[in-house]
Amino acid sequence: MSLIIQKFGGTSLADAEKIHRAARRAIRAKCAGKQVVMVVSAMGKTTDKLLELAAEVSPDPPKRELDMLLTTGEQISIALMAMAIHAAGYDAISLTGGQLGLVTDSAHTRARIQAINRNRLDCELESGAIVIAAGFQGVDAGGEITTLGRGASDTTAAALAAVLHAEVCEINTDVDGIYTADPRLIPVARKMSVISYDEMLEMAGCGAGVMHSRAIEFGKKYDVPIHVRSSFTDTPGTMIMNETKGMEDIVVRGAIIKANLATIVLTGVPNHPGVAATIFAEVSKHNILVDDIIQNFYDSGRMANVGFSTDHAQLGEAVEVCSRLSAEGGFGPVEVDDEVCKVSVVGIGMRTHTGVAAKLFNALAKARVNIHSISTSEIVISCIVRRDESHRALRAIHDAFELDEPPENEQ
């Protein structure tokens, strides 16, 4: 019998009516002959409210106790969802992370899944019940309650899909799919019908906050298609799946902005072997997240400017570290720009098609967007641009690659 995972996020469970709506979607799948496992998040703003309670009690609560607190949110949701399905006349059973057999390491608030014991799940599914699993939570080997990090109910869903060999992992959410660009910025952005795991990973990494990266990695690793769709309509969303032959025909699948970046550049760095290594080792030691590395050479390659982009929130610490490095090494001034963004285009077609970069730079030039630096990977090209030019840049790119037009093989 085929099995489907249906994950519902907090906005899809915000009140009794929405819970019943989600319950009906699960019941429809059940009636269509599938085994159904629902994965639910905490209702609406529950997690934020619990965090506020914690903040009222302690400025720095122990992580174990935070997990103890926050996991109640999903426990409330699973109980109510089971009640809703029962009220509609169908069998359902709620399972906490522990009852689910979801075993993690002991890293409270950011635990990693180690194993899922299928016994209880199989038993309940064979009895014909819709299983309602608490997202986001697990237990460690000692029975301590753990959580997988904010937004990680997606990860629970993908992990269950992998273990249970689900035909699809549905992510029911408050958006109706993945768009070629943020539709709030680009009104003509188009909902994609498919996107590959790798593209979606890059989109998520570049700032498209629809899904948890780890969930996409699970889907990729275990080849489970992930269907991102609206909880509130029955129209199909976007399928995140393995590449098919035709998907390589699309050179650029989407364009994104990563906002709130800053760049820090150490100037006047002698280009000796090991200098860059020393700099980035020190930066990494301070847990500063390096987004992209910026490097250029001058004076016939004897000197270099070495820098990186990072999250705006880490700028203060990054400047401190770099200033110390510059003083110690006798380099030039540290140049900081905290008014930048990164615009990127993503597409697996770049592997086999040429001329993408040229088309991108041409589009930005025509739109009079100044490019601060460029970075490329196999399926991404990114440009650091001024923040106040970033929306214009995104529009120019979206137009240039005609992302509003459905690809020929999807028409």
Place this chain on the structure above:
Amino acid sequence: MSLIIQKFGGTSLADAEKIHRAARRAIRAKCAGKQVVMVVSAMGKTTDKLLELAAEVSPDPPKRELDMLLTTGEQISIALMAMAIHAAGYDAISLTGGQLGLVTDSAHTRARIQAINRNRLDCELESGAIVIAAGFQGVDAGGEITTLGRGASDTTAAALAAVLHAEVCEINTDVDGIYTADPRLIPVARKMSVISYDEMLEMAGCGAGVMHSRAIEFGKKYDVPIHVRSSFTDTPGTMIMNETKGMEDIVVRGAIIKANLATIVLTGVPNHPGVAATIFAEVSKHNILVDDIIQNFYDSGRMANVGFSTDHAQLGEAVEVCSRLSAEGGFGPVEVDDEVCKVSVVGIGMRTHTGVAAKLFNALAKARVNIHSISTSEIVISCIVRRDESHRALRAIHDAFELDEPPENEQ
């Protein structure tokens, strides 16, 4: 090392400030050299709010899912309490019913404790941590989450006190002790310094709603003194404990009203062997709770009026059952009085002292309270009276037995 159990009810945990206050009480006990186990209820009105949520989703939720839902309330409390103690610089660890090793039967919403596995508790206590246990909840042998019934955090506390051989089980609550009568009705009512388990059980059974009866039974069975005291002041409350020699000198320890009763009497019942048995078997079959039995004979003992008092809420069903019995047996009319209360005096001294009933009847006669019926047990005398005369009756009794005066051996 001596060990203390400190239970805090919902009103004592209603906000962050109250949680810190409770934490300080535990820390003081810890600093005084004791091992400390706190038992906490859900904060404020949390349980009621969760029940409202359930009612919005389902008119008749499965009991297993109700337990899944309601136990989140205590889980929130234990996490926050552990955070509060940590914030004050002391070690604490929260434990759910399952982590606590509290194993129950599988009767969801009204489970009974079967065993408490000390391993985890001992381990945490030996490490020096204040243990914060979730009240009200346990797990069955299969790992299903169960609850012990509304108000049963007291029972958790008393059971832990028994298993851990606590020197005392503190019930920290919103009243500062057990009074000789409800102080809202009798302003001169006096807080007792001690009361025996048996007396407290009768007081609770007769309507003094301070504590869960099962908790008192645990205390009695395992000889753990229970200290009922205010969460908000440091004055001692009332110690519920085993009888001591001097306690028998007190003939009447307290007086209570059980409100919202009704009486139903089948008249004209032939006094044949087995007739009363048939009547009460039928009543019991319909789960109607019989408070006291009322019976009197006439016609030289050949005929009887047979009836009982019951909770007002069950009156409709009781009348239906009795009317059918009367019709089938060819008895006289069924007489109903739904405007009655029961006033009772309680005291273990009654076992050895005579004249209590006479003094009680005399006091009620002087106050012109009409007595409908009388029932007695070893340490209780109760009278059914009209509801509108019940407060007058309570005052008269409280005066007659001089309950506002501290007993000589307590001065």
